[in-house]
Amino acid sequence: MIEAAKAAKASITSVSFDDRTADVHVHRLYEDERMSCLTANLDDLRLSFRLNMPGRHWVLNGLMVLAAVRALGGDLGMAALGLADFRPGRGRGRALFMDLGDGPFCLIDDAYNANPVSLGASLGVLARRPQDKGARRIAVLADMAELGATAAACHQALIPDLKAARLDAVIALGPLMQDAARKADLAVRRADSPEQALNLLLPMLNKGDVVLVKGSRSAGLDRLVSDLLALAHQVHNQQMEDRRLQASRPGAAPQIAPMAFDPAGYGPAGYGPADYGEAKRNDMHAL
Template sequence: MTPLWTSDEIAAAVDGTASAAFAVSGVAFDSREVGPGDLFVALKGEATDGHKYIDTALAAGAAGVLVSEPVEAPHVLAADSFFALQALGRAARARTEAKIVGVTGSVGKTGTKEALFQALDRAVPGHAHRSVKSYNNHVGVPLSLSRMPAASAFGIFEMGMNHSGELSALTQLVRPHVAIVTAIAPAHIEFFASEDAIADAKAEIFEGLEPGGTAIIPFDSPQYDRLRRHAERFAANVLSFGMGRDADIRAVEAVPAAQGGTLVTAKLPTADICFTVGAPGEHWVTNALAVLGAVEAVGGDLAAAGLALAELPGLAGRGARTTLYVQGRDALLIDESYNANPLSMGATLRQLGKEKAARRVVVLGAMKELGHRSAELHAALAEPIAASGVDYAILVGEDMTPLAERLEGQVAFAHVPDADSAKALILSKVQPGDAILVKGSNSVGLSCVVAALADGGKA
């Protein structure tokens, strides 16, 4: 098997010195994620120092370590391990001939990244690479790049930000051939003056486009014109996707599929395609349109992409669906516990309203980083909650107080202080035939509610 990196290649990439000859098959900076044959990158942070965990990494099977201090182990010594990781990511990008896609947006970027990976990997199994989890920041992006095999045909990288200028730096590392902005929403509005300012920051992804590159932008967004102006400065081609008639990639028809999901007829610049999106919800239809646009832009196989979209698995914390067994009958658990903002809350609540269920139950955690608009945006959730026909709501956290006040007398609800309280309450309230949506910002910790429900009633 061809190694991912040899010690000599690592040393050359990071301007370091190898203590011995070794080869690695993977890269990790978290000692808990190290596997046999990995390179462990010992990063120094504000709270901890990765050099303290070198023995743990070696015990887990690390073949070598990247350090900024000499150690008694096979290693490459560099001046600064953080900058060395960035340099290794740049070297990985420089040595590959893969077509590279960058994905950002206020919502939908992880799901779109995963769907695009499945769509491209379906045609060339084992030759598509993507960032895992939500490794989308100044550490996660170079890590994901450094893990990309040189012989990859495609690379898909998620890029996130919560301040202006962050994407500008990340896109210069990734240097995508195709850059996707999924949607603009008031996520991280605490750090921005307006949603227009968020759009400007997301549009930084276009700055790193390779010559002849393609920008893919959401046609139905209120910030469409703004995004397009940014894209046209850097992209040779700008494609829009959405439901509007003038979108370059649009859904001509979208109807419920017999086995769940949505049957879509889409028009692309060079083809028409009929396919099924296995994941339910209108937001997944628009995500799929962006995916198909990117597949076409990098010369991928549209037919294989359509098959992959039909079989797309639900992602833990981002729409995974589990059938529970409660008192002899099924109940549905929808896990959206990883992230939440006003746009994604509305989309998932609308989908909940379409579920056939004896009761629709929601466990909703606070939406973070909304700044001075927090009270307004939480209270505004009352409308989609009512429209979706929610029968019972559990609201989690102090930030949910404005919503609790708005729901008074409209919907049966409980307001609890934390995730543990929500867990205890929902376990006592779940009934046969329920459809239960669990959604909130990751910091609220609602994954424990999902785990408790799944452990207690998985079919």
């Protein structure tokens, strides 16, 4: 493609995460479990901006956006503000915080699809995510589809990423992912459906755990995410009812609202609008 662009005498802008000879690259980066804050070099310009998600693949996407805006003569400041407002859609790596009764845990919903590059990137996010003491990293992973004759080799190539993610447990759907996880010396549980995977996952969950869900679209892991959200919504409703009853008793002390779902963003059938099912803290107030 580069040779074709040169032959057409087109302008070429190189973009890289860590190659400092590229026209657009990262100068400085800070990541935590919720965001990436970075300063980027764009030729002779240095620009700082924020992304509301962690992950080097998201950083590279942001750099590509800024490179395109600059090539078109657009407003880089407005583009940076737009990137700061962007949040990934359902199944695209969004972190959801929920509570099934034993304390909140984090679900990384990357269930929309999977390929070798995106799965490696998601495992990298999981590996760099900080953990509370005693919390675990759990992955629910399905075979990557539509890889043809390279399918087995592509799954085997993920073994270093699986090891680097420091996973405490893996629930694998499909023989190729099961084999790769075993060869990575991980504790693997086999599941033949999203429903079976959920039944294996639920007894594992503890407060502070981080769970990655990722697989090809054909695996249907979005159903597992929807079922988890529905369970968390039921738990939340019961918590609210219990607190309402407690607060109604004579002499009861004011109660603080528990972690709650945004009712405008949650649908009982699964994914709702853009803010579907994300658990978040209400402002502290007495019931």
